[in-house]
Amino acid sequence: MLTVSRSESPPRDGYHHGNLRAALLDAGLALVAERGVDGFTLRELSRRAGVSHAAPYHHFADRSALVRALIAESYVELGRALALAAEIEGADAVERIAAMGTGYVRFALANPERYRLMFRANLAGSPDGGDDSADRAGARAFAVLVSACEEAARTGRFANGVDAGTAAAACWSTVHGVASLLLDGALGVPPNQEERALHLARRVVDVTLRGLAAAPS
């Protein structure tokens, strides 16, 4: 894990924690990774942060606000992973799209429970007025993909009739689908064999890219 811990300071240096909010987010991500979404409880989280189970209420309105923050956080990281994957010297739009596909699946395989959390619908359910920070973080994460698709469309890399929106939907559907199925072990690849999984994912992504491409390259 390359994740940088936000709560570097010693966990408790007195009565006040100092940075409990960040420590809760860190511990929350670790807890989700370890126990899964359903194993995530405020009380266990507080235990891990070395704090009473009422303390989190000074930083988050309730459980679901905390979960929403974890989701938003995860999307930010996914976005970073995608942007990083797309940073290839001299690569054209289609090559960047392919690289992001691999980066996407790699992220999912490396953070299975967190990935499930992100796509667990209505887990947080922001009510009236609502906190849509998770949605916005998600949209931002995919902005890189969308803009690569726009560039590819603009430069005639896609077949006739394939607009950038369709291409982005196809790419996202493909990588989300293959990542989810791999995590569930549904494609016959054992969970620990990351190399085989990535190899299969790449082949699947290639099919989609070929389907998008302008006929004779």
Place this chain on the structure above:
Amino acid sequence: MLTVSRSESPPRDGYHHGNLRAALLDAGLALVAERGVDGFTLRELSRRAGVSHAAPYHHFADRSALVRALIAESYVELGRALALAAEIEGADAVERIAAMGTGYVRFALANPERYRLMFRANLAGSPDGGDDSADRAGARAFAVLVSACEEAARTGRFANGVDAGTAAAACWSTVHGVASLLLDGALGVPPNQEERALHLARRVVDVTLRGLAAAPS
């Protein structure tokens, strides 16, 4: 819903229920559809079946056995939907694959919570010795797709280097991905607009099929 209720007889005709097992499965699917996976509890289920909350234990070992049965049941229905979609007079393998893609997404859109249930990993977690009926039902559901892919590969409908396994993985990934994202509202189509959703799904599936196809048809 075309689902046939298995518990046609009047709910209670005496002390004994008569067909409680089937009634529990029916009520369970309805409960999941209504409240989502997380809203599914044995006690609410028993309430709906008009039975004490200890009664289910005469038919299922525990909660997770019941959930597993619901998942298996759902896969059977999905398999039926796919097989039905593929029954097109005089259609070739590729046309059948396309039809199954549409049928798949249609099933997911029509049964969102049930679809989520099916892909909720480790929900049941069959332990040692284990009941793998859900897995087997899943495999059976996809047998139709796999055999269509095999036929298409055999008859040279796929591009060089695309074997039936890769094709099946690509198809399944695509439809699962687009269905999941549509259910989450992630593709910008409001949940109730089924026509628009299906239209988008079809375009995405077409991309994959074009990617699989032998070069000049």
Place this chain on the structure above:
DNA sequence: TGTACATCAGTGAACGCGCGTTCACTGATGTAC
């Protein structure tokens, strides 16, 4: 540099809740003779 005081960020006890599961029970059903 002190002092008074408001605010912040913790504590720990307590609440009610609904859950899955177990248990001794009892009424209904089916079968042997």
Place this chain on the structure above:
DNA sequence: TGTACATCAGTGAACGCGCGTTCACTGATGTAC
């Protein structure tokens, strides 16, 4: 057609559990003068 009895499939009370959340509290921190 009866009767005795085993088995089946319910009942309802009770169990312990961990949860999210609230509350009055208190120690620590920061600021005004």
